[in-house]
Amino acid sequence: MFYYAQVRGAEGNAEGVGLASRVRTPVLEVSDLRVSFPTPRGPFLAVDGISLDLYAGERLGLIGESGSGKSTVALALMRLIKPPGRIESGRVVLDGADLLSISEAEMRTRRLADIALVTQGAMNSLNPVMRIRHQVLDGLQAHGARLDKGEAEARVEELLRQVNLRPEVANLYPHQLSGGMKQRVCIAIAISLRPRVIIADEPTSALDVVVQRRVIQTLRKVQDDIGASVILIGHDMGLMAQFAQRIAVMRQGLIIEVGDVRDVFASPQHAYTRQLMESVPSLRRPSVLGAARG
Numbered sequence: 576m577f578y579y580a581q582v583r584g585a586e587g588n589a590e591g592v593g594l595a596s597r598v599r600t601p602v603l604e605v606s607d608l609r610v611s612f613p614t615p616r617g618p619f620l621a622v623d624g625i626s627l628d629l630y631a632g633e634r635l636g637l638i639g640e641s642g643s644g645k646s647t648v649a650l651a652l653m654r655l656i657k658p659p660g661r662i663e664s665g666r667v668v669l670d671g672a673d674l675l676s677i678s679e680a681e682m683r684t685r686r687l688a689d690i691a692l693v694t695q696g697a698m699n700s701l702n703p704v705m706r707i708r709h710q711v712l713d714g715l716q717a718h719g720a721r722l723d724k725g726e727a728e729a730r731v732e733e734l735l736r737q738v739n740l741r742p743e744v745a746n747l748y749p750h751q752l753s754g755g756m757k758q759r760v761c762i763a764i765a766i767s768l769r770p771r772v773i774i775a776d777e778p779t780s781a782l783d784v785v786v787q788r789r790v791i792q793t794l795r796k797v798q799d800d801i802g803a804s805v806i807l808i809g810h811d812m813g814l815m816a817q818f819a820q821r822i823a824v825m826r827q828g829l830i831i832e833v834g835d836v837r838d839v840f841a842s843p844q845h846a847y848t849r850q851l852m853e854s855v856p857s858l859r860r861p862s863v864l865g866a867a868r869g
């Protein structure tokens with residue numbers, strides 16, 4: 576499937592990507608988002624006015640060097656920026672409602688149910704003294720799911736299966752799992768309420784290369800299963816090429832380039848994008864770009 580559509584780049588950088596042969600309504604519309612952190616010399620804009628649309632069922636890669644503002648964007652979309660950090664301006668419209676202007680109570684009901692985040696350190700934030708079963712059920716129950724024992728069991732089993740884990744994993748504690756398994760559990764939790772949007776912030780950065788690929792494959796499978804739109808944040812261009820249909824490149828709080836993954840890799844418009852890609856020589860191999868199809 577192809578998701579060509581009009582894309583808004585960073586302010587003053589609007590770009591049309593591909594042909595609007597199949598224009599879709601965006602699920603998530605981010606406009607002019609600005610996030611600041613105070614410094615002795617005044618507010619520092621870690622996100623300096625970004626605009627971006629995410630379409631139904633789309634897999635978007637957000638890349639950029641460390642410190643470019645990727646995680647700050649992820650947290651802002653979830654409205655999880657901690658003070659003294661602050662969202663200065665912008666709109667984050669999910670299914671017609673601006674997440675930045677609803678009440679905190681309403682936002683709480685929307686997190687996980689409509690928009691879910693797998694953070695970089697997610698696998699280390701699992702509760703060490705709680706069995707996986709209860710951690711998977713936690714989110715469901717916090718959102719008011721009333722499940723009897725049998726239903727709960729079946730739901731946990733189904734979620735674990737969706738991320739390629741055996742049902743027995745439900746009985747285990749985090750320390751009994753490998754890093755890759757823990758990250759899969761975090762993905763299971765993120766999809767437990769079938770959100771429309773999943774943001775995965777460098778979900779594989781602590782894992783070895785083979786496991787990274789498998790976890791990304793799992794993310795792709797669940798994305799397909801539940802028909803969610805995914806923003807995958809990372810700096811590994813090889814993994815991005817395998818996962819994403821569209822790529823947005825961040826630098827110093829701005830999106831400087833956005834486009835179809837093959838277009839960006841074949842002819843990056845920005846010198847910075849070229850630099851990011853030169854660090855992955857294998858990208859020039861056709862097999863990698865072949866994997867980006869579909």
Ligand SMILES: Nc1ncnc2c1ncn2[C@@H]1O[C@H](COP(=O)(O)OP(=O)(O)O)[C@@H](O)[C@H]1O
Nearest residue numbers: 612621639640641642643644645646647648660
């Ligand atoms: N809580 C914070 N307090 C102060 N500065 C922050 C905070 N979080 C992020 N920053 C700053 O914002 C910029 C972007 O950070 P971040 O979004 O984590 O980048 P990335 O995820 O792309 O590596 C960095 O310069 C970082 O130092």
Ligand SMILES: [Mg+2]
Nearest residue numbers: 645646647695
């Ligand atoms: Mg980060």
